Every structure is written in structure tokens, then in C-alpha cells.
Amino acid sequence: MRITLQDVEYRYQINTPFEHLALHDVNIDIExxxxxxxxGHTGSGKSTLLxxxxxxxxxTKGSxxxxxxxxxxxxxxKELRGIRSNVxxxxxxxxxxxxxxxxxxDICFGPMNFGASEKDAKDRARKALKQVGMAEEILEKSPFDLSGGQMRRVAIAGVLAMEPDVLVLDEPTAGLDPRGRMxxxxxxxxxHKERGISTILVTHSMEDxxxxxxxxIIMHRGTVFKKGTPLDIFSQPEQLLELGLDVPDTVRFQLKLQKELGIRFERICLSVDDLVSEVKTVMGRGNQ
Amino acid sequence: MAKKLVSLENIVFKYEGQTRNAVDHVSFDIYEGEWLALVGHNGSGKSTLAKLLNGLQFPQEGSILVNGTELTEETVWEARSKIGMVFQNPDNQFVGATVQDDVAFGLENAGIPLPEMVKRVQNALNKVKMGSFLNQEPHHLSGGQKQRVAIAGVIALQPDLIILDEATSMLDPRGREEVLETVRELKEENLLTVISITHDLEEAAKADRMIVMNEGKLYRQGIPTDIFQMEGELIELGLDIPFSVKLSKEFKEHGIGLVKSHLTEEELVRELCELHSKM
Structure with missing residues (x-):
């Protein structure tokens, strides 16, 4: 399913003294x-956008x-339900x-609210629970007896049980331990790969x-600042740092090393493997 | 050796209706003036330890000594005046309608006279660099600012120990740095002792000492350099190692002749440069 935003503007509490422009001139096409x-950093409009x-x-303007x-x-x-169960x-x-x-x-609530039969919803609940890596035994438990990490998974299963075409994830791993995050x-x-679900991830993690x-997509002051592939975006790390954003660990390290060595690598390294091979090249060159 | 501020002796705690001990025979000491990072997977018992330290829960076995006095229902108020806590969610810890009311709340409860209170509120807010926000409404602040106000509320009470229970995990990178920088400065200034419960291994790497919890037990304690030597073992525990440690290991495995281990990126960059200049 395609999502297209055209010249979108959003004002909170429009026509009141508290009116606040949160988004303007946003054009986005999600294939x-x-x-x-x-x-984008806090206050850049990400949450309003999603x-x-x-x-x-x-x-409040645009479509x-x-x-x-x-x-x-x-x-x-009217009838926005269709959209809500698809996204x-x-x-x-x-x-x-x-x-x-x-x-x-809890997991059945969403599907049944959108018209699934109880039996269908229960089947979906089992499937969704498996997807998030949890055992069926947990179905009869109270969600409030689970650990924080398990509760997170159950809540995600509730969204997956709606079998959406598009998943929008707002910092889905905040507060989890490193393994849970991964x-x-x-x-x-x-x-995303197996079922072709379009995925939109709102994140502070440049690694992810x-x-x-x-x-x-970089959001800044309520509008799209820049769009591109990870390589495009992170090839100009200075720009990101100026916006108060981070760069991936590998890029940050590359910048520090380049500065100290007084040389420039041939490419921006987005993975540890890239970085290892560039550093090997540089060190090898010194040998000759 | 620095003075022992808090001692935990063989602590056992189990939540009602659970079969497993949330904290299982744990003993360790907290020394005056140190920054202690408490790490471990979700559910490893870290936050339960924080609640026990602050007397929000009491252990079923073992004892906690704060400045030599056992923490019990009778001594809990005394202990709480020495131990302050900052929680994860900045929105869950505001009671005042303005920033200064909020910081004053704890002082009012402690019966501090007004002139002294006014002074302490202003001082505490200055220290967290929120001194110009006295009359702002807390919900208009950013996450990092809110957490700094929460810290001001704690330090206004002049505690010996501050516990940060994942206090930066809901913040963006900038907010996180603001908060950690603030705590670091406070620690330098007035010998505040810090316990930071965290999943952020980069932050833990900067601590004086680390404790690794696993399934309710104390798995290991030591200085970060030693703890991060465990590499693969830490990952098996559901944790991670700092980026510089990971990278240094990769470089070595690929035949780049590094000899040291590197807890910070600066150290790694330095050795690579030395190596490069010798070539």
C-alpha cells in the first residue's frame, strides 16, 4: 500500500491563542x-507526522x-477503520x-474491534505471539504479570494481529536491553522481508x-530537511551534526580517525566490515 | 580505600506470586564518591535493587546498611533523606505546577524553613542549568530538561547518594548527554555518590565501577576495563560491549597490530595513529 503526503501542514489547536504550527510543506512518498x-531530534515533528x-x-492543509x-x-x-487496520x-x-x-x-481486542470473529482473532493471536517469539502458554496469563520486555512483545503482537500492510514503529526498542533490542x-x-510489509521506523538510533x-527522511523544524539512501544521508555527516543529530558509530569513529591521521577514506563506512577494510587499506599503504 | 556508604548483605527479595527470587542472595558495597553502573538484562533485578535501596520494598532476607544503620521500616525516612532517586519516565515524577514548586515539594515535606527552601531551590536549579525556568510549567519542557528538574528536586534535599533508574532511556541523544553531563559535574563538585542503572554500555564504560546482574544474582563486579574483557560472555547475558571494544577486537582479528584494549574511541584512535606513524 502506498502512502503519499502532499503539501501537508498541521497546526495544533487551530484558531485558538494556543495555535502551534507542527508541520509544514511536507511531501513524502512511501512506496x-x-x-x-x-x-530528527525531539520537537522536529516526527510524532505529529506519524x-x-x-x-x-x-x-490542516494539503492531503x-x-x-x-x-x-x-x-x-x-467517515469510516476510517479500513485505514486503521491496514496501517x-x-x-x-x-x-x-x-x-x-x-x-x-488483549491481542484479540484489535482484530475483533475491526470485525474479526472470535475464532479468527484467536488464531491470529497465536500466530502473532509466535512472531514476537513468545510461547503460547502465556495466552492465559495476565499481561501485568509479565516482565517489561515480555509486555512489550505482547503489545507488539496486538498490532501484528491486525495483519497490517504498513507498520509504523515509534522508537520500538526504547528501554529494552541490548539483546531484546536486537x-x-x-x-x-x-x-518486512517475508511478508512485504512497508515499514516506517521513527528512531534516534542512527545504527538502526x-x-x-x-x-x-530527516525531519527538521516541522518539515522534510532531506531524503536519501543511508549512504547519501551519512555521506555528509557534518550536516547531521550541525542539526544536533548523531551519526552511526562507524561514521563517528571514521571522522575521528580521519582527523587524527589527516587523511580521508575513499568512502563512508556504514558497517564495521567497511571500517575494518578501509583501515586495513590505510595501514597497508603505510607499509609500502 | 573510600568509606562504605551503603552495604548490602545477602539480600533476597521475591515479588508476591512469583516463584523466582527477583534478587537472589546479593551482597555488595557502595563507596562514598563513586559512580557505580548497574547493568543487566531486563528482569535481572536491577530496578528491584533500587527499590530496596530506597526502602520502597524490604528484603525478605539479608540487610541493607546505610551509613552503618540498618534500613528498616523505622529508619526508612532517615535513609530516604540520604538517598534520592530519579526514575525513567520524566512525565511520571512531577507534582508541582511550576518548576520551582516541583523542586520545593520534597523540601516542604522535609520541613525545611521557607527562607532556606527558597535558597536551596534556586541553587539546585542553577546547578542543573535550569535556573531561568523557575516559573515554567513542567510539561512545556523537553525530556532532558524535565529529568534535570527531577535531579534538582533530589539534590535540593542534599542526599549522599543519587540513584538513576534508567533515567536517560526515554530521552533523545542530546537530552541524554545533558543529563549525564549534569550528574557528572555534580559528582565532581560535592562528592555525590551515583548509582546508575542503565542499558547504555557507553555510559557504563565511563563509570568508576560496574556491577553486572543476571537473573537476580550478582554475576560480576569490577572496573569497566575488566568487565568489558568478558566480551562474548556479556553478549550471552543479553548485554553488549562498547563500540570501541568491539571495533578493537575486529581490528585485531583482521591482522591490524594493536596490543592494548580500548574502552574509549579516543584510546583506539590514538593507538591506530601510533601504529600508522611507525609504518
Whole structure:
């Protein structure tokens, strides 16, 4: 499913003294089956932007096209359910939204709310739980007896059970330990690869943006500052640092080493392997 | 040897209805003036330890000594005046309508007279570089600013020990650096002792000492250089190693003739440069 934002503007509390411009002139095209990372520091408009991807917010100017539905400013929209079940959002700390008595009921809530039968919802719950790497035994437990990491997975399973075409992930691994972080990110990537789910990742982790995304969008002061492949984006690390953003560890290290050695590597290194091979070349050259 | 501030002796704690001990026969000491990083996978018992240290929970076995006095329901208020805590979620720890009210809250509870209170609030906020935000509403602040106000609320009470329970995990990189820098400066200035519970291994690498928790047990304690020697073992525990340690290992494996181990990127860059200049 394609999502296109055209000249989107969003003002909070429009026509009140508290009116606040959060987004302006945003043009974004999310292709079906793509993996997009959205980066930008706090207050750059990322959270407002992501709520447009499933029409939780309607633009105050411009339009958002989600699949074959077009959401425009100034028009009353009806029946947005279809969109909401096609575009799943995993919000920050999604475990705060768990509420049911059992894990099974919690995961089934979404699908049943969108019209799935109880049996269908239960099947989906089992499947989703497996996807997030948890055992079925947990279905009858209260979600509140689980550890933080397990609660996170159950909450994510609740979104996956809706079987969305598009997944929007807002800092999905914040607060998890390093292994949990890696497992969750790998799981999303696998879903993306195997089932062709378009994935939109809002993140502060430049490592994740570099590792997984086909395209990176930098948000700055409410609008798109720059778009490109990870290589495009991180080839100008100075620009990112000026915006107060990080660069991947490998790039940061490369910059420090280049500066001390007074040389420039031939390319920007986005992985440890790249970095090792560049450093080997440089050290080898010294030998001759 | 620095003075022992807090001692944990053979602590056991189990949550109601659970079969496993959340904290399982754990003993260690906290020394005055140190920065101690407490690391471990989710559910390894780190946050439970923090709650025990602050008397929010009491151990079923073992004892905690704060300045030599055992922490019990009778002594808990005394202990809490010495141990301050900053929690993970900046939005969950505000009670005041303005920044200065919020910092004053703890002082009011402690019965500090008004003139002294006003002085302490201003001082504490100056120290966390929020001195010009006295009358702002907390919810208008950024995450990093909120956590700094929370820290001000703690230091206004002049504790001996501050516990940061994943206090930077909900912040963006800039906010995280602001908060850590603030705590570092405070620690330098007035011998504040810091326990930082964290998943950020880069932050832990800068601590004076580290404790690794695993499944409720104390797995290892030592200085960061020694702890990060464990490399693969740490990863098996669900943790990670700092980027410079990882990279230094990769370089060595690929035949780049490094001899030292490197806890910081600067150290690694330095040795690579030395190596390069000898070629």
C-alpha cells in the first residue's frame, strides 16, 4: 500500500491563542514494501507526522493518500477503520496500553474491534505471539504479570494481529536491553522481508536507520530537511551534526580517525566490515 | 580505600506470586564518591535493587546498611533523606505546577524553613542549568530538561547518594548527554555518590565501577576495563560491549597490530595513529 503526503501542514489547536504550527510543506512518498527511517531530534515533528500515516490526525492543509483513500483538510472523513487496520502503529512504550485480563484477550481486542470473529482473532493471536517469539502458554496469563520486555512483545503482537500492510514503529526498542533490542528489530525486518510489509521506523538510533532502511527522511523544524539512501544521508555527516543529530558509530569513529591521521577514506563506512577494510587499506599503504 | 556508604548483605527479595527470587542472595558495597553502573538484562533485578535501596520494598532476607544503620521500616525516612532517586519516565515524577514548586515539594515535606527552601531551590536549579525556568510549567519542557528538574528536586534535599533508574532511556541523544553531563559535574563538585542503572554500555564504560546482574544474582563486579574483557560472555547475558571494544577486537582479528584494549574511541584512535606513524 502506498502512502503519499502532499503539501501537508498541521497546526495544533487551530484558531485558538494556543495555535502551534507542527508541520509544514511536507511531501513524502512511501512506496509499497519499502523500509523508511524517519530521524530528527525531539520537537522536529516526527510524532505529529506519524499520526498522519493512519489518519489519526488530518492535515490542516494539503492531503494524505493512504492506499486508495484520500484524506484532505477541511473534509469530514467517515469510516476510517479500513485505514486503521491496514496501517498499524506501534507507539512508544506500547506496553502502557495493555489493559485486558489475559494476554489472549488483549491481542484479540484489535482484530475483533475491526470485525474479526472470535475464532479468527484467536488464531491470529497465536500466530502473532509466535512472531514476537513468545510461547503460547502465556495466552492465559495476565499481561501485568509479565516482565517489561515480555509486555512489550505482547503489545507488539496486538498490532501484528491486525495483519497490517504498513507498520509504523515509534522508537520500538526504547528501554529494552541490548539483546531484546536486537531481537525486536530483527523480527520487524524479517516481517518486512517475508511478508512485504512497508515499514516506517521513527528512531534516534542512527545504527538502526543505517542498517535497515532503504530511505532515510530527516525531519527538521516541522518539515522534510532531506531524503536519501543511508549512504547519501551519512555521506555528509557534518550536516547531521550541525542539526544536533548523531551519526552511526562507524561514521563517528571514521571522522575521528580521519582527523587524527589527516587523511580521508575513499568512502563512508556504514558497517564495521567497511571500517575494518578501509583501515586495513590505510595501514597497508603505510607499509609500502 | 573510600568509606562504605551503603552495604548490602545477602539480600533476597521475591515479588508476591512469583516463584523466582527477583534478587537472589546479593551482597555488595557502595563507596562514598563513586559512580557505580548497574547493568543487566531486563528482569535481572536491577530496578528491584533500587527499590530496596530506597526502602520502597524490604528484603525478605539479608540487610541493607546505610551509613552503618540498618534500613528498616523505622529508619526508612532517615535513609530516604540520604538517598534520592530519579526514575525513567520524566512525565511520571512531577507534582508541582511550576518548576520551582516541583523542586520545593520534597523540601516542604522535609520541613525545611521557607527562607532556606527558597535558597536551596534556586541553587539546585542553577546547578542543573535550569535556573531561568523557575516559573515554567513542567510539561512545556523537553525530556532532558524535565529529568534535570527531577535531579534538582533530589539534590535540593542534599542526599549522599543519587540513584538513576534508567533515567536517560526515554530521552533523545542530546537530552541524554545533558543529563549525564549534569550528574557528572555534580559528582565532581560535592562528592555525590551515583548509582546508575542503565542499558547504555557507553555510559557504563565511563563509570568508576560496574556491577553486572543476571537473573537476580550478582554475576560480576569490577572496573569497566575488566568487565568489558568478558566480551562474548556479556553478549550471552543479553548485554553488549562498547563500540570501541568491539571495533578493537575486529581490528585485531583482521591482522591490524594493536596490543592494548580500548574502552574509549579516543584510546583506539590514538593507538591506530601510533601504529600508522611507525609504518
Amino acid at each position: 509499497p514494501g519499502s523500509y523508511t527511517a524517519i530521524i 499520526q498522519h500515516f493512519n489518519a489519526l490526525l488530518k492535515p 494524505v493518500t493512504i492506499g486508495d483513500r484520500r484524506i484532505e483538510s477541511g473534509r469530514k472523513e 498499524g502503529i506501534v507507539f512508544q512504550f506500547p506496553e502502557h496500553q495493555l489493559f485486558e485480563e489475559t494476554v489472549e484477550k 531481537e525486536i528489530m530483527d523480527m520487524f525486518y524479517q516481517l 536507520a543505517a542498517r535497515y532502511a532503504d530511505e532515510i
